[in-house]
Amino acid sequence: MRDLNGKTALVTGSSRGIGRAIAQRLARDGALVAVHYHSNDTAAKETLEAITAAGGRAFTIGAELGVPGDAEALFAAFDTELAACGAEPGLDILVHNAGTRFRGRIGQATEEEFDRTIALNVKAPFFLIQHGLHRMRDGGRIINVSSAVTSLAYPTQIAYNVAKGGLETLTRTLAKDLGERGITVNTLAPGFVETHVTAARTATPEGRAALAAYSVFDSVGQPADIADVAAVLASDDSRWVTGQRIDVSGGSTL
Template sequence: MGDLNGKTALVTGSSRGIGRGIAQRLAADGALVAVHYGSNDLAAKETVESIANAGGQAFMVGAELGIPGDAEALFTAFDNGLAAHGAQPGLDILVNNAAISLPGHIDEVTPEDFDRTLAVNTKAPFFVIQHGLRRMRDGGRIINISSAVTSTAFPSTIAYGVSKGAVDTLTLTLAKDVGARGITVNTLSPGFVETDMNAAMRATPEAQAALAALSVFNRLGRPSDIADVAAFLASDASRWITGQRFDVTGGSML
């Protein structure tokens, strides 16, 4: 505890999976964490309770992403949550983690699926950042969660790859735009991590083993593997790093 004392963090999609792991780690390092969820308030409550039980501080923020007015709704809930928690207004760490993955090759993706994927994975983070910067203190941290699919071809999730490729470019360009304020912007690109999103892909022992074999460590990633790197990027120790994409795949497909 201590590295992030006095900091306020917002982690989108942190009711479970990688987002939950990041929220728990930032709270363990001393940050007050806003745990965002889209619809699963029970899972978000579990995340907040796990943080409190470990001695940290967190509160829930509910807002559906990928719809008109999503960023405004998110930050209205965030501001209200800070006030209810007795915390000072403002934001120090923003983690854009919330995402969806709709499978499909190029000839299978519908316009509706494509629009929905980009609305949640690309447009929402863009405008969440826009609104977040109005609250972010100088020296803040923005961490975008991308994916290994931007550097390795996965034709069966092509729309997802397109949406995350845009996030990588957003990180690069934004880092230059906000550097004068001392704000860093970086991307984490996980490989296969044991989360609900990919549960169907590892439903059998054989499938689990095949995915684990992609990493040089012969195992799937854990949310904590990603969260530990996010904690570094959220800390002052990363102050001289910005505009970068970090491969956190466990050496997958080297």
């Protein structure tokens, strides 16, 4: 475990999957965690209950991302809930996990699908960071969750690939810009992970084996595999690491 006592974290898309695992891990390490969700308040409450049952502290925030005014709405709720907890204003760790993908080659993608993919995967993090920076304390941590697909040619979800590539460029640029404040900005790039996103493919032995074969460990990743690395990036142990893309795909791109 790492010492995040006295830190406040916001994890977008943390009602399920990788986001939930990151929220739980940061809370276990001592952070007060804002669990963000879009519409699945039941799943968000489950994340909250799991955190509190383990002795951690958290609160939930419901807000749609990728729409006009999303950053303002999310941080208004964040400020309100933080005050209700009796916590000091401010933010130490910002994790962008919320995202969406549309499957299809370039000839199949619609303009609406492309715009939505860019809005949620790139535009939302951009403006959340913009609005969060005056709340973020010096020495803060920004962690962007990308994907192993940016290292591969994966034509069947081209809009998603383009969006995640933009997120990684945002990471490098901000790392240089925010270094003077001691704020680190890094990217996590998972491969196939066992979540609701991959549930249909892991439901059969054949589907699971096909996904596992991408990893050198012949295994499908677990949300905790990603969350444990996020915990390192959120801690003081990563103070000399910034602008990096950390591959957490189990060697899937080798």
